[in-house]
Amino acid sequence: MQILEKVSAILQSFPLFSANQEFQVYPVAGAMNESHDQSYLDRKYFIDNYKYNCPFCNRKSITYKVTETINFNWSNNREVFGYLVACGGDSCRQTSFHLSDRNIKIYGTEFFSFEENKKTNYISNLDDLDSLFFYHQPTTFFTLDNRINEKIRKLVSEAEGCAKMNYLVGASGCLRKAIYELLELEEVVKEDKDGRELDYGDRIKVLKSKYPLVPPEYFDALANIQGMTSEQLHEGDWKPWTQDEFHFLVETAKEVLTEVYVRPQEKVSVLQKILSLKPQKDEKKGIVEKTAQNQ
Numbered sequence: 422m423q424i425l426e427k428v429s430a431i432l433q434s435f436p437l438f439s440a441n442q443e444f445q446v447y448p449v450a451g452a453m454n455e456s457h458d459q460s461y462l463d464r465k466y467f468i469d470n471y472k473y474n475c476p477f478c479n480r481k482s483i484t485y486k487v488t489e490t491i492n493f494n495w496s497n498n499r500e501v502f503g504y505l506v507a508c509g510g511d512s513c514r515q516t517s518f519h520l521s522d523r524n525i526k527i528y529g530t531e532f533f534s535f536e537e538n539k540k541t542n543y544i545s546n547l548d549d550l551d552s553l554f555f556y557h558q559p560t561t562f563f564t565l566d567n568r569i570n571e572k573i574r575k576l577v578s579e580a581e582g583c584a585k586m587n588y589l590v591g592a593s594g595c596l597r598k599a600i601y602e603l604l605e606l607e608e609v610v611k612e613d614k615d616g617r618e619l620d621y622g623d624r625i626k627v628l629k630s631k632y633p634l635v636p637p638e639y640f641d642a643l644a645n646i647q648g649m650t651s652e653q654l655h656e657g658d659w660k661p662w663t664q665d666e667f668h669f670l671v672e673t674a675k676e677v678l679t680e681v682y683v684r685p686q687e688k689v690s691v692l693q694k695i696l697s698l699k700p701q702k703d704e705k706k707g708i709v710e711k712t713a714q715n716q
Protein backbone atom coordinates (compact mmCIF):
# COMPACT_ATOMS: atom_id res chain seq x y z
CA MET A 422 0.00 0.00 0.00
CA GLN A 423 1.25 3.47 -0.84
CA ILE A 424 2.20 5.56 2.17
CA LEU A 425 -0.52 8.20 1.58
CA GLU A 426 -3.23 5.55 1.31
CA LYS A 427 -1.89 3.98 4.49
CA VAL A 428 -1.99 7.28 6.40
CA SER A 429 -5.51 8.04 5.15
CA ALA A 430 -6.68 4.53 6.13
CA ILE A 431 -5.15 5.03 9.56
CA LEU A 432 -6.94 8.36 10.00
CA GLN A 433 -10.25 6.82 8.94
CA SER A 434 -9.85 3.94 11.36
CA PHE A 435 -9.63 6.48 14.20
CA PRO A 436 -12.72 8.66 13.87
CA LEU A 437 -11.75 10.74 16.91
CA PHE A 438 -8.60 11.81 15.17
CA SER A 439 -9.22 15.41 14.16
CA ALA A 440 -8.11 16.42 10.67
CA ASN A 441 -6.60 19.57 12.16
CA GLN A 442 -4.59 17.72 14.75
CA GLU A 443 -0.88 18.07 14.29
CA PHE A 444 0.65 14.90 12.89
CA GLN A 445 4.22 14.82 14.02
CA VAL A 446 6.64 12.44 12.37
CA TYR A 447 9.70 11.49 14.37
CA PRO A 448 12.76 9.72 12.97
CA VAL A 449 12.67 5.99 13.62
CA ALA A 450 14.96 5.13 16.55
CA GLY A 451 18.34 3.84 15.45
CA ALA A 452 17.94 4.88 11.81
CA MET A 453 20.60 7.54 12.20
CA ASN A 454 23.04 5.21 13.92
CA GLU A 455 23.28 2.50 11.28
CA SER A 456 27.03 2.19 11.57
CA HIS A 457 27.08 1.79 15.37
CA ASP A 458 26.95 -1.45 17.28
CA GLN A 459 23.31 -2.53 17.41
CA SER A 460 23.74 -5.91 19.07
CA TYR A 461 21.49 -4.64 21.91
CA LEU A 462 18.61 -5.22 19.47
CA ASP A 463 19.29 -8.97 19.65
CA ARG A 464 18.55 -8.82 23.37
CA LYS A 465 15.04 -7.45 22.91
CA TYR A 466 11.78 -9.31 22.31
CA PHE A 467 10.15 -6.71 20.06
CA ILE A 468 12.51 -4.55 18.05
CA ASP A 469 9.87 -2.31 16.47
CA ASN A 470 6.31 -2.49 15.16
CA TYR A 471 7.05 -5.23 12.65
CA LYS A 472 10.34 -6.95 13.57
CA TYR A 473 11.13 -9.10 16.59
CA ASN A 474 13.50 -11.84 17.74
CA CYS A 475 11.56 -15.09 17.48
CA PRO A 476 11.67 -17.29 20.62
CA PHE A 477 10.80 -20.40 18.57
CA CYS A 478 13.08 -20.42 15.51
CA ASN A 479 15.61 -18.11 17.25
CA ARG A 480 15.89 -15.95 14.13
CA LYS A 481 16.86 -12.37 14.87
CA SER A 482 15.08 -9.33 13.39
CA ILE A 483 12.38 -11.36 11.66
CA THR A 484 8.91 -10.04 10.81
CA TYR A 485 5.90 -10.84 13.00
CA LYS A 486 2.16 -10.34 12.82
CA VAL A 487 -0.31 -9.57 15.59
CA THR A 488 -3.02 -12.11 14.81
CA GLU A 489 -5.47 -11.73 17.71
CA THR A 490 -6.19 -9.46 20.64
CA ILE A 491 -8.19 -9.96 23.81
CA ASN A 492 -8.92 -7.95 26.92
CA PHE A 493 -10.04 -9.11 30.32
CA ASN A 494 -10.34 -8.01 33.93
CA TRP A 495 -7.25 -8.99 35.87
CA SER A 496 -9.00 -7.71 39.01
CA ASN A 497 -11.84 -5.34 39.93
CA ASN A 498 -9.92 -2.27 38.88
CA ARG A 499 -7.37 -3.56 36.41
CA GLU A 500 -8.04 -4.27 32.75
CA VAL A 501 -5.39 -6.18 30.86
CA PHE A 502 -4.80 -6.56 27.10
CA GLY A 503 -3.47 -9.70 25.44
CA TYR A 504 -1.88 -10.14 22.02
CA LEU A 505 -1.18 -13.26 19.96
CA VAL A 506 1.87 -12.76 17.78
CA ALA A 507 2.88 -15.08 14.92
CA CYS A 508 6.40 -15.40 13.55
CA GLY A 509 6.71 -14.33 9.90
CA GLY A 510 9.34 -16.99 9.11
CA ASP A 511 7.95 -19.39 6.46
CA SER A 512 9.21 -22.47 8.26
CA CYS A 513 8.16 -21.27 11.74
CA ARG A 514 4.80 -19.43 11.99
CA GLN A 515 4.64 -20.23 15.73
CA THR A 516 2.50 -18.06 17.99
CA SER A 517 3.53 -16.36 21.24
CA PHE A 518 1.36 -14.57 23.83
CA HIS A 519 1.93 -11.14 25.38
CA LEU A 520 0.14 -9.18 28.09
CA SER A 521 0.08 -5.42 28.56
CA ASP A 522 -1.63 -2.90 30.81
CA ARG A 523 -1.98 -0.65 27.76
CA ASN A 524 -4.67 -0.88 25.16
CA ILE A 525 -2.35 -1.03 22.17
CA LYS A 526 -4.19 -0.32 18.92
CA ILE A 527 -3.44 -2.59 16.00
CA TYR A 528 -3.29 -1.39 12.42
CA GLY A 529 -3.52 -4.33 10.03
CA THR A 530 -1.29 -6.82 11.81
CA GLU A 531 1.09 -4.28 13.41
CA PHE A 532 1.20 -2.67 16.84
CA PHE A 533 0.23 0.89 16.02
CA SER A 534 -0.37 3.25 18.95
CA PHE A 535 -1.66 3.68 22.49
CA GLU A 536 -3.09 6.58 24.45
CA GLU A 537 -1.38 7.98 27.53
CA ASN A 538 -2.52 11.13 29.33
CA LYS A 539 -4.71 11.94 26.32
CA LYS A 540 -1.64 11.82 24.07
CA THR A 541 -1.25 9.33 21.23
CA ASN A 542 2.05 7.45 21.26
CA TYR A 543 3.01 5.82 17.98
CA ILE A 544 4.76 2.50 18.32
CA SER A 545 7.14 3.01 15.42
CA ASN A 546 8.63 5.97 17.31
CA LEU A 547 9.12 4.04 20.52
CA ASP A 548 12.59 3.11 21.62
CA ASP A 549 11.41 0.35 23.87
CA LEU A 550 8.32 -1.57 22.80
CA ASP A 551 9.24 -4.32 25.31
CA SER A 552 8.56 -1.93 28.18
CA LEU A 553 4.83 -1.94 27.30
CA PHE A 554 4.47 -5.63 28.20
CA PHE A 555 4.58 -7.24 31.62
CA TYR A 556 4.30 -10.87 30.57
CA HIS A 557 5.50 -12.98 27.63
CA GLN A 558 5.05 -16.65 26.85
CA PRO A 559 7.61 -17.91 25.81
CA THR A 560 9.50 -15.85 28.38
CA THR A 561 12.37 -13.47 27.63
CA PHE A 562 14.85 -16.21 28.53
CA PHE A 563 16.11 -16.40 24.91
CA THR A 564 17.05 -12.72 24.96
CA LEU A 565 20.02 -13.49 27.23
CA ASP A 566 23.05 -14.71 25.29
CA ASN A 567 22.94 -18.51 25.00
CA ARG A 568 26.60 -18.80 25.98
CA ILE A 569 25.38 -18.14 29.55
CA ASN A 570 24.42 -21.29 31.46
CA GLU A 571 20.80 -22.22 30.72
CA LYS A 572 19.77 -22.75 34.34
CA ILE A 573 21.02 -19.27 35.26
CA ARG A 574 19.39 -17.68 32.20
CA LYS A 575 16.04 -19.21 33.14
CA LEU A 576 16.30 -17.95 36.72
CA VAL A 577 17.23 -14.41 35.63
CA SER A 578 14.38 -14.39 33.12
CA GLU A 579 11.92 -15.65 35.74
CA ALA A 580 13.15 -12.96 38.13
CA GLU A 581 12.57 -10.26 35.52
CA GLY A 582 9.13 -11.67 34.69
CA CYS A 583 8.13 -11.59 38.37
CA ALA A 584 9.40 -8.02 38.73
CA LYS A 585 7.39 -6.88 35.72
CA MET A 586 4.27 -8.27 37.38
CA ASN A 587 5.33 -6.61 40.65
CA TYR A 588 5.84 -9.98 42.37
CA LEU A 589 8.94 -8.81 44.21
CA VAL A 590 9.30 -11.78 46.55
CA GLY A 591 9.47 -14.07 43.52
CA ALA A 592 11.79 -11.67 41.68
CA SER A 593 14.18 -11.41 44.65
CA GLY A 594 14.11 -15.17 45.28
CA CYS A 595 14.88 -16.08 41.66
CA LEU A 596 17.70 -13.57 41.34
CA ARG A 597 19.25 -14.71 44.63
CA LYS A 598 19.05 -18.29 43.41
CA ALA A 599 20.69 -17.27 40.11
CA ILE A 600 23.62 -15.74 42.03
CA TYR A 601 24.02 -18.91 44.12
CA GLU A 602 23.93 -20.98 40.92
CA LEU A 603 26.70 -18.78 39.49
CA LEU A 604 28.86 -19.45 42.59
CA GLU A 605 28.23 -23.21 42.25
CA LEU A 606 28.90 -23.23 38.49
CA GLU A 607 32.18 -21.38 39.06
CA GLU A 608 33.04 -23.91 41.78
CA VAL A 609 33.67 -21.18 44.34
CA VAL A 610 34.68 -22.94 47.55
CA LYS A 611 32.61 -22.67 50.73
CA GLU A 612 35.57 -22.95 53.12
CA ASP A 613 39.02 -21.39 53.13
CA LYS A 614 42.15 -23.54 53.18
CA ASP A 615 42.06 -23.71 57.00
CA GLY A 616 38.51 -25.13 56.92
CA ARG A 617 36.83 -21.91 58.03
CA GLU A 618 33.44 -21.28 56.48
CA LEU A 619 33.39 -18.48 53.89
CA ASP A 620 30.38 -16.23 54.02
CA TYR A 621 28.54 -15.07 50.91
CA GLY A 622 30.53 -11.82 50.59
CA ASP A 623 33.83 -13.72 50.81
CA ARG A 624 32.71 -16.14 48.11
CA ILE A 625 31.89 -13.22 45.78
CA LYS A 626 35.42 -11.89 46.52
CA VAL A 627 36.85 -15.28 45.44
CA LEU A 628 34.87 -14.97 42.19
CA LYS A 629 36.14 -11.39 41.76
CA SER A 630 39.76 -12.55 42.05
CA LYS A 631 39.08 -15.25 39.44
CA TYR A 632 38.02 -12.63 36.86
CA PRO A 633 40.44 -9.70 37.19
CA LEU A 634 39.39 -8.29 33.80
CA VAL A 635 35.76 -7.77 34.89
CA PRO A 636 35.21 -4.31 36.49
CA PRO A 637 35.43 -5.01 40.27
CA GLU A 638 32.50 -2.63 40.99
CA TYR A 639 30.06 -5.25 39.67
CA PHE A 640 31.28 -7.86 42.15
CA ASP A 641 31.31 -5.28 44.96
CA ALA A 642 27.64 -4.53 44.25
CA LEU A 643 26.75 -8.23 44.38
CA ALA A 644 28.86 -8.74 47.54
CA ASN A 645 26.95 -5.97 49.32
CA ILE A 646 23.51 -7.50 48.84
CA GLN A 647 21.93 -7.55 52.29
CA GLY A 648 20.76 -10.79 53.80
CA MET A 649 22.57 -13.24 51.53
CA THR A 650 24.08 -16.06 53.57
CA SER A 651 26.85 -18.50 52.76
CA GLU A 652 24.40 -21.34 52.36
CA GLN A 653 21.36 -20.99 50.15
CA LEU A 654 19.39 -23.64 52.02
CA HIS A 655 19.95 -22.03 55.41
CA GLU A 656 18.79 -18.56 54.52
CA GLY A 657 16.77 -16.98 57.27
CA ASP A 658 14.07 -14.40 56.77
CA TRP A 659 15.01 -11.92 54.12
CA LYS A 660 13.26 -8.88 52.83
CA PRO A 661 12.36 -8.72 49.16
CA TRP A 662 14.00 -5.87 47.28
CA THR A 663 12.20 -2.79 46.04
CA GLN A 664 11.73 -2.34 42.26
CA ASP A 665 14.71 0.06 42.15
CA GLU A 666 16.97 -2.28 44.12
CA PHE A 667 15.91 -5.22 41.98
CA HIS A 668 16.50 -3.30 38.75
CA PHE A 669 20.00 -2.31 39.85
CA LEU A 670 20.92 -5.82 40.99
CA VAL A 671 19.49 -7.69 37.98
CA GLU A 672 21.31 -5.37 35.56
CA THR A 673 24.53 -5.85 37.58
CA ALA A 674 24.12 -9.65 37.59
CA LYS A 675 23.45 -9.67 33.82
CA GLU A 676 26.55 -7.57 33.21
CA VAL A 677 28.67 -9.96 35.31
CA LEU A 678 27.28 -12.93 33.35
CA THR A 679 28.00 -11.18 30.04
CA GLU A 680 31.54 -10.22 31.12
CA VAL A 681 32.31 -13.76 32.31
CA TYR A 682 30.67 -15.92 29.62
CA VAL A 683 30.12 -13.78 26.52
CA ARG A 684 32.79 -11.09 26.06
CA PRO A 685 35.84 -13.43 26.34
CA GLN A 686 34.35 -15.72 23.69
CA GLU A 687 33.60 -12.74 21.46
CA LYS A 688 37.27 -11.73 21.74
CA VAL A 689 38.39 -15.26 20.80
CA SER A 690 36.18 -15.34 17.71
CA VAL A 691 37.47 -11.92 16.57
CA LEU A 692 41.04 -13.17 17.08
CA GLN A 693 40.31 -16.30 15.03
CA LYS A 694 38.82 -14.16 12.28
CA ILE A 695 41.91 -11.93 12.22
CA LEU A 696 44.29 -14.93 12.23
CA SER A 697 42.41 -16.49 9.31
CA LEU A 698 43.18 -13.33 7.31
CA LYS A 699 46.94 -13.73 7.87
CA PRO A 700 48.59 -14.45 4.51
CA GLN A 701 49.75 -18.11 4.28
CA LYS A 702 53.37 -18.85 3.40
CA ASP A 703 53.71 -20.15 -0.13
CA GLU A 704 55.26 -23.57 0.59
CA LYS A 705 56.29 -24.35 -3.01
CA LYS A 706 57.99 -20.99 -3.32
CA GLY A 707 59.85 -21.70 -0.06
CA ILE A 708 61.11 -25.04 -1.42
CA VAL A 709 62.28 -23.49 -4.71
CA GLU A 710 64.12 -20.74 -2.81
CA LYS A 711 65.78 -23.35 -0.53
CA THR A 712 66.88 -25.45 -3.51
CA ALA A 713 68.29 -22.38 -5.23
CA GLN A 714 70.20 -21.49 -2.04
CA ASN A 715 71.68 -25.00 -1.82
CA GLN A 716 73.01 -24.99 -5.38
Ligand SMILES: [Zn+2]
Pocket residue numbers: 475476477478479480508509510513514515
Ligand atom coordinates in the same frame (compact mmCIF):
# COMPACT_ATOMS: atom_id res chain seq x y z
ZN1 LIG B 1 10.02 -18.01 14.30
